[in-house]
Amino acid sequence: MDATTNADPAVLFALGNTLQSRGRTEAAIEAFRRCLAAAPDHAGTHYNLGNALLKAGRPVEAVDSYLACLRLTPAFGAAYLNLADTLRRLGLLDQARWAAEAGLRLLPDLPEAAGCLANVLHDLGLYEPAEALYQRALSAVPDHPGWLSNLGNTLRALGRPAEALDAHERAITAAPEDAELRFNRALALLAAGDFAHGWREYEWRWLRTTPRKRGPWWKGDAPGDRTILLHAEQGLGDTLQFLRYAPLVAAAGGRIVLEVQPELMRLCEGLPGIAQIVPAGDTNTALAFDVQCPLMSLPLLFGTTLETIPAATPYLHPDPALVAAWGERLPDYSDLRVGLCWAGGRHAADTGARLIDQRRSLRLPQLAPLAGIAGLQFVSLQKEQPAQDLQQPPPGLDVLDPMPAVTDFADTAAIIANLDLVISVDTAVAHLAGALGRPVWLLSRFDGCWRWLHGRDDSPWYPTMRLYRQERPLDWTGVVTRLRRDLTVLARNAAPADRVRLAAG
Numbered sequence: 001m002d003a004t005t006n007a008d009p010a011v012l013f014a015l016g017n018t019l020q021s022r023g024r025t026e027a028a029i030e031a032f033r034r035c036l037a038a039a040p041d042h043a044g045t046h047y048n049l050g051n052a053l054l055k056a057g058r059p060v061e062a063v064d065s066y067l068a069c070l071r072l073t074p075a076f077g078a079a080y081l082n083l084a085d086t087l088r089r090l091g092l093l094d095q096a097r098w099a100a101e102a103g104l105r106l107l108p109d110l111p112e113a114a115g116c117l118a119n120v121l122h123d124l125g126l127y128e129p130a131e132a133l134y135q136r137a138l139s140a141v142p143d144h145p146g147w148l149s150n151l152g153n154t155l156r157a158l159g160r161p162a163e164a165l166d167a168h169e170r171a172i173t174a175a176p177e178d179a180e181l182r183f184n185r186a187l188a189l190l191a192a193g194d195f196a197h198g199w200r201e202y203e204w205r206w207l208r209t210t211p212r213k214r215g216p217w218w219k220g221d222a223p224g225d226r227t228i229l230l231h232a233e234q235g236l237g238d239t240l241q242f243l244r245y246a247p248l249v250a251a252a253g254g255r256i257v258l259e260v261q262p263e264l265m266r267l268c269e270g271l272p273g274i275a276q277i278v279p280a281g282d283t284n285t286a287l288a289f290d291v292q293c294p295l296m297s298l299p300l301l302f303g304t305t306l307e308t309i310p311a312a313t314p315y316l317h318p319d320p321a322l323v324a325a326w327g328e329r330l331p332d333y334s335d336l337r338v339g340l341c342w343a344g345g346r347h348a349a350d351t352g353a354r355l356i357d358q359r360r361s362l363r364l365p366q367l368a369p370l371a372g373i374a375g376l377q378f379v380s381l382q383k384e385q386p387a388q389d390l391q392q393p394p395p396g397l398d399v400l401d402p403m404p405a406v407t408d409f410a411d412t413a414a415i416i417a418n419l420d421l422v423i424s425v426d427t428a429v430a431h432l433a434g435a436l437g438r439p440v441w442l443l444s445r446f447d448g449c450w451r452w453l454h455g456r457d458d459s460p461w462y463p464t465m466r467l468y469r470q471e472r473p474l475d476w477t478g479v480v481t482r483l484r485r486d487l488t489v490l491a492r493n494a495a496p497a498d499r500v501r502l503a504a505g
Contacts, residue, residue, distance in 0.1 A: 050062040080099045225255075228291055339419045379399070
């Protein structure tokens with residue numbers, strides 16, 4: 001009888017394992033499912049099916065398989081560890097922590113169990129216990145590149161850049177061609193202000209994914225009469241930060257085509273030297289260009305150091321007609337107008353970005369202590385789901401909400417031009433305010449992004465920015481207390497001439 005039609009569970013189990021070892025994952029899944037149809041209480045099949053489903057990119061189904069395995073064999077430590085890793089990928093960190101802790105209790109001497117729980121704790125912002133567990137795993141396997149790199153990430157989050165870089169160096173010594181490890185080191189170098197090495201390492205990001213094939217890369221040589229495509233590659237904030245380089249490329253010569261997110265196209269029309277602006281993601285328009293370069297590779301080509309950041313602002317300019325139109329919409333308060341953006345984008349499809357968003361974002365009720373400060377009028381700059389917090393704002397926190405009428409960042413820029421100050425978490429609104437040269441107070445999570453460096457309350461990228469960093473992971477209380485103090489002083493000392501009004505602009 002052909003093995004593929006044999007209903008013997010032992011044969012089907014062996015077949016699934018063989019298929020899995022040969023990389024035939026979908027066929028292995030089918031064999032394991034047929035095995036379970038004949039022997040539904042075989043824990044090992046549920047476990048192996050979970051592994052195959054995870055490899056096939058079906059983590060939700062994998063969770064069901066691991067749970068089925070554990071219902072049959074509650075002491076199966078490896079199943080808890082794989083379940084924890086899968087739940088972590090799904091962003092279900094509390095459940096992942098429960099599973100990882102169970103796995104470590106059952107397998108206390110297994111370094112992989114310590115490493116598994118350390119990964120979850122890092123994502124939860126529990127950096128000190130994560131560090132201890134990475135060290136515990138590394139005491140058994142000192143040259144494990146993944147744990148060394150993850151330890152480096154944790155040490156960077158803890159504000160210990162020298163130790164972080166040492167861990168990353170050890171990781172790369174063990175696996176020098178691993179793009180993920182090189183990328184992690186790049187972030188540590190940039191956060192430490194070592195741009196000379198950091199920008200070069202940052203190019204390893206392209207080996208972590210498969211970039212869209214676009215044509216030859218520009219190497220920074222004289223453009224001549226060539227057409228250069230400059231294109232966005234990451235989030236809106238990244239694009240806004242690195243748009244400062246587009247006019248520098250244009251000044252070097254050549255014809256510049258700029259590809260940015262559709263939300264930024266109107267705003268970018270004022271950039272000097274740009275021949276054409278096209279929307280990212282448009283597959284219907286054929287672009288003619290000779291060479292291309294992502295915006296976030298331009299600092300490398302320009303040899304940017306901390307001292308040579310092109311930091312002159314504003315480098316983006318709102319449309320004066322839009323500024324006037326939005327000025328007419330906003331009530332003519334005598335109070336200082338303060339923009340608020342308390343949450344970033346949710347990034348539902350990107351687990352890593354979603355986890356970062358959980359650490360960088362607030363809910364509007366957390367800003368309740370800002371209520372009642374005399375001389376201030378708050379204006380919402382918040383879009384998407386977090387804006388629903390305005391339906392039930394904290395008592396006394398009066399927030400004007402113009403955002404339902406906003407269509408893109410050109411409108412948001414025009415609103416910001418009518419404000420005296422912007423307070424924002426680490427998201428695109430903060431970058432926009434900085435690029436416009438407007439005063440902006442950025443609320444930074446404890447494990448702040450590399451671009452804000454270590455131990456600074458200012459930014460070399462944006463001269464008008466002030467940073468308010470968390471003093472403890474996930475704790476916004478101290479940040480909001482300092483905000484209220486400084487806002488109170490600002491409002492008390494502001495003379496009428498300090499207020500932004502269109503006539504003065």
